[in-house]
Amino acid sequence: MATTPNQGRTMRADAVRTRRALLAAASDVFAELGTDASVAQVAARAGIGKGTVFGHFPTKETLLAAIVTDEVDDLVTAIGQLPGDLDPDGAVLAFMKVQVDRYAANRAFIELLRAARASAQPEIQAQVDRLVEAGKPLVKRAHDSGTLRADLTAHDVVLLACGVYCAAEPLLDHDRDASDRYLHVVFDGMRTSPH
Structure with missing residues (x-):
């Protein structure tokens, strides 16, 4: 038919x-x-x-890669929608917060990135690289303004956002503000001078 x-x-x-x-x-x-x-x-x-x-x-590996790809698609879209009038520091902080919030909303994503065999897969590494690329213009603006430590790269910023989420994760079910507190502590240490 x-x-x-x-x-x-x-x-x-x-x-x-x-x-x-x-x-x-x-x-x-x-x-x-x-x-x-x-x-x-x-x-x-x-x-x-x-x-x-x-x-x-x-394969299970293609399923894992698809989860990561979809999550990075959402992250890159959200990063592209950050307000254009943010100051350089505010833009980097917002870049990190978008990541931390997404990790909390989809805990499988960070679990996949933490799993050694998953992070070694080229398909997944390519998605991490996309996230880093999305952050590069924001990190460059902050470097150019002199407010972000010069030794920090966009890759560092992505990893630090992951670290904030991982530190806050055990608390999130009963202390929803933990990730924001930790994010501001880490971000203060990333700046060239405290504000």
């Missing part, structure tokens, strides 16, 4: 919805159980068969 154009569009829309549901389920499972969680556990959480998972993501 021939497929009508509308049926083709519906199938594509269904595939997109299934992929999104899979990534959301995988993020939840990996956040709760770590990256050793199985594809079967992801499939069960998503309410679909394991074969459907492999239809979208041929």
Whole structure:
């Protein structure tokens, strides 16, 4: 039986919805159980068969890379939407806060970056590099203004944001302000003179 154009569009829309549901389920499972969680556990959480998972993501590694890619897409978009009138320091601080807030919202993302075998994957490293590139203009502005320590790179700033989240993570369920406190402490140490 021939497929009508509308049926083709519906199938594509269904595939997109299934992929999104899979990534959301995988993020939840990996956040709760770590990256050793199985594809079967992801499939069960998503309410679909394991074969459907492999239809979208041929290996567990491609699933992990897809989670990281989607999260970096969101981060880069959010960074691009930062107000243009922020002063150089404010822009770097906002860059870091966007990251810390996203890590708290998707705990699987940081778990994937911390897992040694995941961070060694070229696909995942490429996504980290994209995040660093998004921060370079902000870090350069702060360097040019003389307010950010000259020895700090955009890569350093990304790692420091990860460190803030990791330090605050055990407290976030009962102290939602912990990450903001830690972020300001770290940021004060990144500046050439305290404000």
